[in-house]
Amino acid sequence: MSEHIVPTRVYYTIFGILMLCTYLTVQIAVFDLGPLNTIAALVIAVLKATLVVLFFMHVKYSTRLTWAVVLSSVFWLGIMLALTLSDYLTRSWRTFG
Amino acid sequence: MARVVHPARHYLNDGYGISSWLLTRDHKRIALLYLAAVTFFFFVGGAMAVMIRLELATPVGDLVTDETYNKLFTMHGVMMVFFFLIPVIPAVLGNFLVPIMIGAKDLAFPKINLLSWYIYIIGGLFTLYALIAGGVDTGWTFYTPFSTVASTTNVVPTALGIFITGFSSILTGLNFIVTIHRMRAPGMTWFRMPLFLWSTYATSLINVLGTPVIAITVLLVAAERVFHFGFFDPRVGGDPVLFQHLFWFYSHPAVYIMVLPAMGVISELVAAGCRKPVFGYSFVAFASLAIAVLGFLVWGHHMFVAGESVYSALIFSILSFLVAIPSAVKVFNWTATMYKGSVSWETPMLYAYGFIGLFTIGGLTGLFLAAIAVDVHVTDTYFVIAHFHYIMVGGTIMGYLGGLHYWWPKISGRLYNEGLAKLSAGIIFVGFNLTFFPQFVLGYLGMPRRYHAYPPEFQVLNVLSSAGASILGVGYLIPMVYLMWSLRYGRVAGSNPWGAVGLEWTTSSPPPTENFAETPVVTWDPYEYPAADLEGHVA
Amino acid sequence: MPEAVHHHHPALAHHFDDLAQQKEAATLGMWVFLATEVLFFGGLFLVYSVYRAWYAGAFAVASHELDVTLGTINTAVLITSSLTMALAVHAAQLGQRRLVILFLVATMALGAVFLGIKGVEYYHKFVEHHVPGPSFAFEPHEYARHAQIFFSLYFIMTGLHALHMVIGLGIMTWMLWWAWRGTITAEYYSPIEVSGLYWHFVDIVWIFLFPLLYLIGRHA
Numbered sequence: 001m002s003e004h005i006v007p008t009r010v011y012y013t014i015f016g017i018l019m020l021c022t023y024l025t026v027q028i029a030v031f032d033l034g035p036l037n038t039i040a041a042l043v044i045a046v047l048k049a050t051l052v053v054l055f056f057m058h059v060k061y062s063t064r065l066t067w068a069v070v071l072s073s074v075f076w077l078g079i080m081l082a083l084t085l086s087d088y089l090t091r092s093w094r095t096f097g
Numbered sequence: 098m099a100r101v102v103h104p105a106r107h108y109l110n111d112g113y114g115i116s117s118w119l120l121t122r123d124h125k126r127i128a129l130l131y132l133a134a135v136t137f138f139f140f141v142g143g144a145m146a147v148m149i150r151l152e153l154a155t156p157v158g159d160l161v162t163d164e165t166y167n168k169l170f171t172m173h174g175v176m177m178v179f180f181f182l183i184p185v186i187p188a189v190l191g192n193f194l195v196p197i198m199i200g201a202k203d204l205a206f207p208k209i210n211l212l213s214w215y216i217y218i219i220g221g222l223f224t225l226y227a228l229i230a231g232g233v234d235t236g237w238t239f240y241t242p243f244s245t246v247a248s249t250t251n252v253v254p255t256a257l258g259i260f261i262t263g264f265s266s267i268l269t270g271l272n273f274i275v276t277i278h279r280m281r282a283p284g285m286t287w288f289r290m291p292l293f294l295w296s297t298y299a300t301s302l303i304n305v306l307g308t309p310v311i312a313i314t315v316l317l318v319a320a321e322r323v324f325h326f327g328f329f330d331p332r333v334g335g336d337p338v339l340f341q342h343l344f345w346f347y348s349h350p351a352v353y354i355m356v357l358p359a360m361g362v363i364s365e366l367v368a369a370g371c372r373k374p375v376f377g378y379s380f381v382a383f384a385s386l387a388i389a390v391l392g393f394l395v396w397g398h399h400m401f402v403a404g405e406s407v408y409s410a411l412i413f414s415i416l417s418f419l420v421a422i423p424s425a426v427k428v429f430n431w432t433a434t435m436y437k438g439s440v441s442w443e444t445p446m447l448y449a450y451g452f453i454g455l456f457t458i459g460g461l462t463g464l465f466l467a468a469i470a471v472d473v474h475v476t477d478t479y480f481v482i483a484h485f486h487y488i489m490v491g492g493t494i495m496g497y498l499g500g501l502h503y504w505w506p507k508i509s510g511r512l513y514n515e516g517l518a519k520l521s522a523g524i525i526f527v528g529f530n531l532t533f534f535p536q537f538v539l540g541y542l543g544m545p546r547r548y549h550a551y552p553p554e555f556q557v558l559n560v561l562s563s564a565g566a567s568i569l570g571v572g573y574l575i576p577m578v579y580l581m582w583s584l585r586y587g588r589v590a591g592s593n594p595w596g597a598v599g600l601e602w603t604t605s606s607p608p609p610t611e612n613f614a615e616t617p618v619v620t621w622d623p624y625e626y627p628a629a630d631l632e633g634h635v636a
Numbered sequence: 637m638p639e640a641v642h643h644h645h646p647a648l649a650h651h652f653d654d655l656a657q658q659k660e661a662a663t664l665g666m667w668v669f670l671a672t673e674v675l676f677f678g679g680l681f682l683v684y685s686v687y688r689a690w691y692a693g694a695f696a697v698a699s700h701e702l703d704v705t706l707g708t709i710n711t712a713v714l715i716t717s718s719l720t721m722a723l724a725v726h727a728a729q730l731g732q733r734r735l736v737i738l739f740l741v742a743t744m745a746l747g748a749v750f751l752g753i754k755g756v757e758y759y760h761k762f763v764e765h766h767v768p769g770p771s772f773a774f775e776p777h778e779y780a781r782h783a784q785i786f787f788s789l790y791f792i793m794t795g796l797h798a799l800h801m802v803i804g805l806g807i808m809t810w811m812l813w814w815a816w817r818g819t820i821t822a823e824y825y826s827p828i829e830v831s832g833l834y835w836h837f838v839d840i841v842w843i844f845l846f847p848l849l850y851l852i853g854r855h856a
Contacts, residue, residue, distance in 0.1 A: 041852075049840045053840070205661040335687075
């Protein structure tokens with residue numbers, strides 16, 4: 001339950017990590033790492049989003065139902081991306097006939 | 098039998114005057130506001146259908162021009178899909194029943210409930226404006242690039258109408274989800290809920306997770322039309338098929354938004370009509386959730402011939418077959434419920450029988466379309482038209498009318514004329530089949546959809562279809578008359594005219610404003626009919 | 637309206653049993669709404685992914701035209717506004733009315749700064765003819781067509797995000813009024829908490845938009 005009162009120290013710590021991540025993601029982008037650039041950017045973004053969801057949005061202290069809502073929204077987004085890309089990523093494979 | 102009394106105080110006489118309706122927060126009154134609105138849009142959409150069938154009575158385009166015909170079938174689709182079939186059962190029966198069936202005083206967010214009705218009306222007005230201002234000719238599917246660069250008709254107002262109405266679906270779905278999670282009466286566990294609630298819950302999940310995608314999709318179409326942004330335009334390298342992916346990500350599950358609530362209604366009707374618990378309750382309940390989830394995995398079967406990758410088509414084809422499993426579970430379980438039951442022949446059950454037969458035909462022909470090779474042959478023919486009308490009209494409207502008849506005594510406190518009701522149920526069944534069965538044949542013979550003229554050899558079947566449509570139209574008008582008539586002259590229903598179980602039958606008809614005199618405490622399983630009822634049930 | 641006597645908290649609506657049930661309903665309602673928002677923006681991210689995969693080169697070149705400094709500043713501004721929002725909720729939980737007001741004003745100020753910077757960026761794009769449509773112009777020429785898709789996505793994604801920010805500012809104004817007149821107490825703070833969820837969500841959308849729009853092809 002969000003009756004749980006989070007000490008402000010936690011918020012400041014998360015804020016610090018988020019700022020640090022922002023700095024990192026900008027710095028990493030300068031180096032040419034090939035496909036790793038995109039992966040690094042997305043990993044950092046997912047990490048930041050997770051921290052915001054867990055701590056700023058109190059999901060860490062919330063009911064299982066809240067977890068279920070959060071996870072199903074991400075899951076459905078995954079369905080949309082994965083099945084659509086199943087078309088786009090396989091279009092260039094050999095066609096028959 | 099319970100005492101037959103008409104309560105002195107109930108939600109219908111709790112406040113008079115126009116503002117007591119237009120500003121109400123009572124879910125039951127909002128259900129009636131929706132009833133009026135969806136009935137209006139049903140008849141607007143129906144008027145288009147009349148014109149379409151009249152035109153198709155002869156092979157040449159003699160009644161309307163080809164452009165007018167394009168606008169007719171577009172508006173028929175838009176009105177029926179977005180303003181009738183999608184909202185009808187959740188917004189009318191769901192709104193009325195969800196709080197009562199779980200023993201709550203109202204939905205979790207009564208003001209948002211009223212707001213969603215207004216949003217629906219505003220969206221409807223936009224679409225009506227598009228109609229009056231000259232119509233729109235893209236088909237209800239708004240395929241790009243025709244809708245974004247070629248069509249000169251009112252695409253943007255229609256798109257905005259659909260965008261706005263989408264929020265109404267989202268808010269209604271959100272309201273139901275929160276209500277079912279948080280407002281259940283003491284003792285009303287998930288597995289004591291009527292199956293109508295399981296299917297409404299599953300429908301709400303689709304509403305909440307799918308509708309935002311159609312919202313962003315029509316917004317992109319509008320941005321491409323108005324600001325000349327490039328998302329789907331091949332001239333800047335865009336892919337029109339991407340529009341179809343986005344569109345069908347919502348619009349295929351939308352079919353389950355239409356039919357799942359009808360399935361929930363049928364479960365209630367079958368249990369009450371056979372006076373038995375629904376066979377395999379938990380299977381039917383989970384089948385609803387399974388349909389909601391699997392329904393999101395199949396949209397690519399609309400694009401087998403659109404340039405979709407063959408490998409992707411393969412995946413979508415297999416996944417489409419999977420949806421048949423939970424659908425069949427439901428059909429088998431209803432049939433098993435009836436087996437050796439003393440089945441009733443009252444009007445609601447007539448609709449339930451109709452639903453089961455028509456849904457089975459519609460569902461099985463869906464398997465034809467899920468098979469890639471057959472689909473290539475019948476894509477964009479009348480076979481497809483017949484298939485989805487068997488699901489949407491034969492399924493959803495049968496379920497809706499069955500439910501409306503079953504709960505009408507609860508909603509109005511009055512009984513309708515049973516003889517007329519049986520007659521019109523029969524007329525609708527005959528008219529429906531005569532309208533749409535010939536279309537399967539026409540499609541298989543190769544008649545394409547969306548043309549106002551056709552080769553003369555198709556005329557016999559088309560005339561049959563048009564004749565069926567006139568019968569169907571009469572069938573839909575009769576209930577309007579006797580239901581209105583019953584409001585004033587019908588016999589007093591009493592709280593439980595069917596002798597059915599379920600919380601809604603424990604309160605008076607019509608129910609009081611906060612539904613129950615005292616919050617009920619539930620200690621029984623759903624559909625617990627006394628054993629004596631199984632011996633034989635007298636109406 | 638015949639209404640049952642309010643023997644409970646004045647903020648308790650008639651159809652709920654108690655404030656705890658009301659709060660749970662409000663929180664769940666907001667989370668379900670945010671799930672719809674995930675899918676709403678998700679449609680945009682899908683369009684982005686497809687064209688990014690197809691036109692990686694043009695996207696990198698077009699992304700280069702965006703101002704990373706302003707983008708980074710805006711990211712920091714928005715994260716800070718999330719912090720002040722979280723602190724506003726914290727103050728509300730403890731019933732510290734003055735602090736709630738202070739942190740809400742700070743959140744709104746940071747939100748306004750974000751929108752101001754966004755406006756400056758839009759102005760630059762307008763001057764440089766990078767707004768898609770008939771007046772669109774882009775060098776090098778061979779990337780012009782596909783760059784138009786990038787800028788279409790840039791404007792629709794950041795535009796809808798900005799619209800959400802504006803709505804957020806509206807909600808915060810409303811909450812400020814409630815906090816000011818003393819409706820928000822340690823017993824009844826869920827309106828602030830639920831508004832906070834919305835604000836944080838808008839922040840999360842930006843957390844993804846920033847690297848995907850501003851940082852691709854930085855190294856090129």
